[in-house]
Amino acid sequence: LAKTTQPISMDSYEGQEVNITCSHNNIATNDYITWYQQFPSQGPRFIIQGYKTKVTNEVASLFIPADRKSSTLSLPRVSLSDTAVYYCLVGDGNQGGKLIFGQGTELSVKP
Amino acid sequence: DAGVIQSPRHEVTEMGQEVTLRCKPISGHNSLFWYRQTMMRGLELLIYFNNNVPIDDSGMPEDRFSAKMPNASFSTLKIQPSEPRDSAVYFCASCTGGNIQYFGAGTRLSVL
Numbered sequence A: 001l002a003k004t005t006q007p008i009s010m011d012s013y014e015g016q017e018v019n020i021t022c023s024h025n026n027i028a029t030n031d032y033i034t035w036y037q038q039f040p041s042q043g044p045r046f047i048i049q050g051y052k053t054k055v056t057n058e059v060a061s062l063f064i065p066a067d068r069k070s071s072t073l074s075l076p077r078v079s080l081s082d083t084a085v086y087y088c089l090v091g092d093g094n095q096g097g098k099l100i101f102g103q104g105t106e107l108s109v110k111p
Numbered sequence B: 001d002a003g004v005i006q007s008p009r010h011e012v013t014e015m016g017q018e019v020t021l022r023c024k025p026i027s028g029h030n031s032l033f034w035y036r037q038t039m040m041r042g043l044e045l046l047i048y049f050n051n052n053v054p055i056d057d058s059g060m061p062e063d064r065f066s067a068k069m070p071n072a073s074f075s076t077l078k079i080q081p082s083e084p085r086d087s088a089v090y091f092c093a094s095c096t097g098g099n100i101q102y103f104g105a106g107t108r109l110s111v112l
Helices: none
Strands: A009-013 A018-023 A031-038 A045-050 A053-056 A061-064 A070-075 A084-092 A105-110 B005-007 B010-013 B019-024 B031-038 B042-050 B053-056 B065-071 B074-079 B088-095 B107-111
Touching (some): A045 A053, A070 A084, B010 B019, B019 B088, B031 B074, B042 B065, B074 B088
Parallel strands (some): A009 A105, B010 B107
Antiparallel strands (some): A053 A061, B005 B019, B031 B042, B031 B088, B042 B053, B065 B074, B088 B107
């Protein structure tokens, strides 16, 4: 499974756009890139998944360059409730969904 | 759907006691995962099942830990005997075979 590297922490203010970049230099052809969000005392929650280019849903956007060695999670106009840990993972669905969580990025949104 | 259901939510026990954590995956999901989360080690995958069969238990810390999945709607993680270093939050997750996992609320275990 490809290893991922992301910043340990980030600070932001309400209303700003937040971009969290993840490096995955050893991503394999069959790997998808998936982001999860975890609030204190809760289990991780799926946010978004992509393979290449750009994916957008009601929560976030995911930008993936052509070489797929990195990806950027974009959270538009964050609020205090977006304060959480964000995990970037890469994995092959053919492996039965096995994922390895890194340390994640602790996002702190301030008023 | 009620999502992944874990019980109990909190468990406090004494060292040496047996602990059993329970998980009900989302109906129709054929993969189930057990994770452990601590401040020091983060979120660790302990074991996962596909179609009720254990596929990878390389994350199980030692023989004191065991997991079973007798049917598609139920799994247990057992620790016997428990030790203080087992104190952590244990999560169960399920998915349909891709890699979008749905997590339960977790069981917070404290071993005194």
